[in-house]
Amino acid sequence: MPFTHRHMLGLEGISREELFYLLDTAKSFKEISERNIKKVPTLQGKTVVALFYEASTRTRTSFEIAAKRMSADFVSLSSSTSSVTKGETLLDTARNLAAMRPDAIVIRHFVSGAPHFLAARLECPIINAGDGAHEHPTQAILDLLTIRERKGRLSGLTVAIIGDILHSRVARSNVFALNALGASVRFVGPPTLLAPELRAWGDVTHDLHEGVRDADVIMMLRIQLERQGKNFFPTVDEYSRYFCLTERAVALAKPDVIIMHPGPLNRGVEIASDVADGPYSVIMDQVTNGIAVRMAVLYLLINRSREAELETETHAQTAAEVEAATPRLRRRAG
């Protein structure tokens, strides 16, 4: 089953078949980045606009390289250097950008649901590059691609997700996808960084050693120090005493465990340096795979088939439907 959505907003409710289609497409794009000439003409004459309301190096660079390797033009705006500082609303900014006829808009915003808000109002495909504490779909897809490369499968694996799950859009997107693909998930963190509704999606533990025991995959999350104004734990030192991933903890996992981190790393806070740089770490693979995943998403959204276009027109994914899928919780992260 091909991927026929107009936007890439999140992975909640995505089917197994759609995920595999995305992963297979991404896998076939990897080879382009290994060529001497790292460019294919597929998106020649297409324009991708990136609108970032939050700091980012990895994700924005990754989208930019992905777009350029597909021969698309890439224009990047950050809130600090645009008319956002003059008080322009998100919708006005986006409407103006849409009037310049881009073929896709990549958006990162600190408010959950901001990409959905735009998707309901603009014609142009919207790609969510992280919205508040809600979703970060391309990050989860690149995580899945990395796991599948190393393990050869996704179903039946035990994945321990450790850290600031409450604030993590990476965790949310991953949980939706891992559940759809039949992996079992364990959440590990202090009670203040776990949400009660997590039990519907996996096991919950507050003990790091219990959490990593016999895990196939350890997925570390960044402690979002900038969002720690509300005292979710007493001190960073105390947090790392209990939840920093060290060699000793890794030894409890399966011998062929892989360790992932979406970056940026807080070395010595959530992950020990020797673990981050050690033999189990696939963190750099994640970064490499990110390019292929974003190439695939841009390709699939911009080159939607005529059949899919017609389908959208007839029983439309209307503004109201997109609105309905917008997360009700419009919590401003942090």
Next chain:
Amino acid sequence: MMATNERVVMDAQAIERALTRVAHEVLEHNKGTEGLALVGIRSRGVHLAERLRDKIQAIEGVAVPTGIMDITLYRDDLSRSKQQPVVKGTQIRFAIEDKHVVLVDDVLYTGRSVRAALDALMDFGRPLQVQLVVLIDRGHRELPIRADYVGKNLPTAITESVQVRLKESDGRDEVVIARAEER
């Protein structure tokens, strides 16, 4: 998909004989296997390239490097296609610099696939020469492109469709021509 008005124009034996002849022609034209490489265009060109490689090996005792090319990302009709084509990737694990590269495809029709394949190939380097093998040439070119080696020339009407079926992907070897119901 299975049209009732289809007619078999090549059976397994005819395909086999045509490929054997083409293998000899490729060797004759290139004076052996020196600097020779095969690249099959997905999907059925890949199987044909592998069969040619095996035949060349049987004749000369040399396995020539053989690659796989996915031209989806180089097509000029992506936004016009009814269904989104699946990208399966290119695998050319040898340097094509200064090689005699033989592209292999099942059907030569408008020439647009070959145009895309040539562009894709050039992104991998500068081959000394590029040649083209097709099992079927059905005419109706839209670009100035021709094949160097042809299994069978098949005059067709534009309303007809030609399907190459191969054991590796379709369970049997045959080429059929059918009046297309719908395109």
